[in-house]
Amino acid sequence: MTRVAPPRPLLVALDELAGSATLILDAELRVVAASAAAEALLGEPIPQGVTAPKLLCGGATHRPIADALSRGRPVTGLVERPSGTVLVRAMPMRDERRLIGFILTLEDPQIAAGEELFHGMWTRDAAMKRMFRLIEKVGHSDATVLVRGETGTGKELVARAIHDTSERASAPFRAINCAAVPANLLESELFGHVRGAFTGAVRDNPGQFRLAEGGTLFLDEVAEIPLELQAKLLRALDTRTIAPVGGRDPIPIDVRIVAATHRPLRKEVEAGRFRADLMYRLRVIPLFIPPLRDRGGDAVLITEKILAEASPRRSRVVTRISPSARAAIGRYPWPGNVRELRNALEYAFATGEGPVLMASDLPPEIADPESTSDGAPLVKNEAPVPSLNGEAESIRRALERAAGSRTRAAKMLGISRVTLWRRMRELGLEG
Numbered sequence: 557m558t559r560v561a562p563p564r565p566l567l568v569a570l571d572e573l574a575g576s577a578t579l580i581l582d583a584e585l586r587v588v589a590a591s592a593a594a595e596a597l598l599g600e601p602i603p604q605g606v607t608a609p610k611l612l613c614g615g616a617t618h619r620p621i622a623d624a625l626s627r628g629r630p631v632t633g634l635v636e637r638p639s640g641t642v643l644v645r646a647m648p649m650r651d652e653r654r655l656i657g658f659i660l661t662l663e664d665p666q667i668a669a670g671e672e673l674f675h676g677m678w679t680r681d682a683a684m685k686r687m688f689r690l691i692e693k694v695g696h697s698d699a700t701v702l703v704r705g706e707t708g709t710g711k712e713l714v715a716r717a718i719h720d721t722s723e724r725a726s727a728p729f730r731a732i733n734c735a736a737v738p739a740n741l742l743e744s745e746l747f748g749h750v751r752g753a754f755t756g757a758v759r760d761n762p763g764q765f766r767l768a769e770g771g772t773l774f775l776d777e778v779a780e781i782p783l784e785l786q787a788k789l790l791r792a793l794d795t796r797t798i799a800p801v802g803g804r805d806p807i808p809i810d811v812r813i814v815a816a817t818h819r820p821l822r823k824e825v826e827a828g829r830f831r832a833d834l835m836y837r838l839r840v841i842p843l844f845i846p847p848l849r850d851r852g853g854d855a856v857l858i859t860e861k862i863l864a865e866a867s868p869r870r871s872r873v874v875t876r877i878s879p880s881a882r883a884a885i886g887r888y889p890w891p892g893n894v895r896e897l898r899n900a901l902e903y904a905f906a907t908g909e910g911p912v913l914m915a916s917d918l919p920p921e922i923a924d925p926e927s928t929s930d931g932a933p934l935v936k937n938e939a940p941v942p943s944l945n946g947e948a949e950s951i952r953r954a955l956e957r958a959a960g961s962r963t964r965a966a967k968m969l970g971i972s973r974v975t976l977w978r979r980m981r982e983l984g985l986e987g
């Protein structure tokens with residue numbers, strides 16, 4: 557009998573899989589490799605060449621996983637076995653378009669339990685779950701919510717979750733980043749203007765408040781609103797009317813406000829940069845999103861979920877996280893939180909190969925924190941504009957890693973191409 561060598565991509569580093577319960581199948585669903593952890597989880601030896609449906613479902617007539625596999629689709633499902641229930645995740649592997657096999661990962665569902673998905677946010681963390689429950693409660697009220705959290709922690713997702721759980725869900729959700737709009741344009745951006753109110757106001761502009769009518773307005777980076785404008789915002793919240801720039805009559809509005817900031821507002825008040833009365837008005841319900849590094853194993857959990865997301869833009873299918881990558885992800889402090897994690901995985905998709913995420917696929921400062929000379933995080937936390945040197949260095953490094961591609965460098969840094977270009981010019985990094 558001749559044994560046909562498995563196609564190339566099947567030859568994964570099996571020792572990398574040793575810690576996790578993994579089966580590798582060929583296109584006919586035969587097990588060609590299994591990790592010791594898989595045998596341990598199934599509680600029986602895995603005979604060479606046995607088919608996965610036979611191994612997992614035995615003689616059962618209902619074989620949901622086998623059915624899905626035969627269609628070549630990714631599938632997650634529970635399999636009842638005499639030794640207990642097993643959670644099976646299967647990912648097809650393709651060479652060009654041809655199906656060449658599957659990677660199956662097996663888990664004890666009791667251990668996998670405890671994870672929760674809430675409006676796009678994955679977590680196993682108790683503080684996050686408490687926040688989700690609070691959102692469900694306050695969603696129904698019209699109370700103003702102030703969300704605080706470091707950059708990339710999910711402030712916008714929280715704001716949307718509040719909107720989506722409210723009675724306003726079918727009305728508009730509008731978001732405005734108060735730090736991104738130049739101070740002199742912010743007033744008309746928020747409250748609108750009438751034609752001719754100022755040079756360049758060639759037509760009426762309704763403003764974000766009126767565009768959010770009946771719905772929710774998300775004021776991101778609310779601490780960046782200039783003091784003069786804070787007075788106007790306070791008046792709008794108190795009177796439930798707005799005054800467009802150059803307009804005569806106040807216009808009634810029905811908008812729920814969710815505001816967010818990465819800074820403690822109280823400190824801004826103490827420093828005289830933020831009005832205390834506006835802080836109290838915004839902070840009716842304060843929500844704090846913990847940074848990713850304080851959420852236990854969430855960085856690894858979210859990594860698994862991102863890897864499992866189907867994305868047609870990706871050329872690489874990753875089904876496992878190697879122990880070394882797992883350790884690196886767990887150890888790194890994620891100053892840019894979930895956004896930085898997403899960018900790091902995009903980097904891994906672009907630069908690495910094969911079905912196993914290796915530590916070496918990750919950006920160097922994550923794979924090996926010792927390797928960067930200054931250890932400066934790419935995204936700084938409490939400083940809105942990081943020290944110029946640090947920022948210039950971050951940008952230089954991102955460009956280097958992106959082999960000069962500004963689009964990719966901007967993505968890694970979690971900023972737009974335009975912002976990257978502007979900062980490069982300001983920092984004298986061009987040429």
Ligand SMILES: Nc1ncnc2c1ncn2[C@@H]1O[C@H](COP(=O)(O)OP(=O)(O)OP(=O)(O)O)[C@@H](O)[C@H]1O
Pocket residue numbers: 676677678679705706707708709710711712713714818858894895898
């Ligand atoms: N718990 C989570 N699970 C999965 N994805 C998440 C989670 N939290 C945030 N994300 C993702 O991380 C990215 C950043 O989230 P979001 O934009 O809401 O953060 P933010 O706090 O508003 O960031 P910034 O301060 O930079 O504006 C988004 O792509 C979002 O989908």
Ligand SMILES: [Mg+2]
Pocket residue numbers: 711712776
């Ligand atoms: Mg945001």
